[in-house]
Amino acid sequence: MTIDLNTMLAILAMAVATIATRQAGxxxxxxxxxxxxxxxxxxxxxxxxxxxxVAPTAxxxxxxxxxxxxxVALAATRLPLLPAAAAGVLAVALxxxxGL
Incomplete structure (x- = not known):
C-alpha cells in the first residue's frame, strides 16, 4: 500500500481546520x-x-x-444523545x- 502525498496533506489540512474551529469555538x-x-x-x-x-428512517x-x-425521541428528552441513540438501536434489535 502506498500513501499519496496529496491525500495525506488534505487529511492533515482538514484535521487542522477541524481542531482550529473547535478551539476557536x-x-x-x-x-x-x-x-x-x-x-x-x-x-x-x-x-x-x-x-x-432519525426521522426519515421512521x-x-x-x-x-x-x-x-x-x-430515541423519548430517550433524548432525558438522556444525552449517545445513550438515546443506543436505546433506539437496542429497541430495533430486540x-x-x-420478529416484529
Missing amino acids: LLVGRLLRLSPQAEDILAAIPPSVLMAV FATGWAETAGCAV LRAY
Missing part, C-alpha cells in the same frame, strides 16, 4: 455571557439535529425501526429478534 464561548433563554435554545439543538437525522422502513425512532 471554545475560546469565543468563554467570552460570551448567554441569557438563560439563549442557553435553553442552544440546549435544544442536539436533540433537534438527532431527530432530523417513515421509510418497517415497524421495528419506527418504534426505535420513537424510543424487536427484530422477536
Whole structure:
C-alpha cells in the first residue's frame, strides 16, 4: 500500500481546520455571557439535529425501526444523545429478534 502525498496533506489540512474551529469555538464561548433563554435554545439543538437525522428512517422502513425512532425521541428528552441513540438501536434489535 502506498500513501499519496496529496491525500495525506488534505487529511492533515482538514484535521487542522477541524481542531482550529473547535478551539476557536471554545475560546469565543468563554467570552460570551448567554441569557438563560439563549442557553435553553442552544440546549435544544442536539436533540433537534438527532431527530432530523432519525426521522426519515421512521417513515421509510418497517415497524421495528419506527418504534426505535420513537424510543430515541423519548430517550433524548432525558438522556444525552449517545445513550438515546443506543436505546433506539437496542429497541430495533430486540424487536427484530422477536420478529416484529
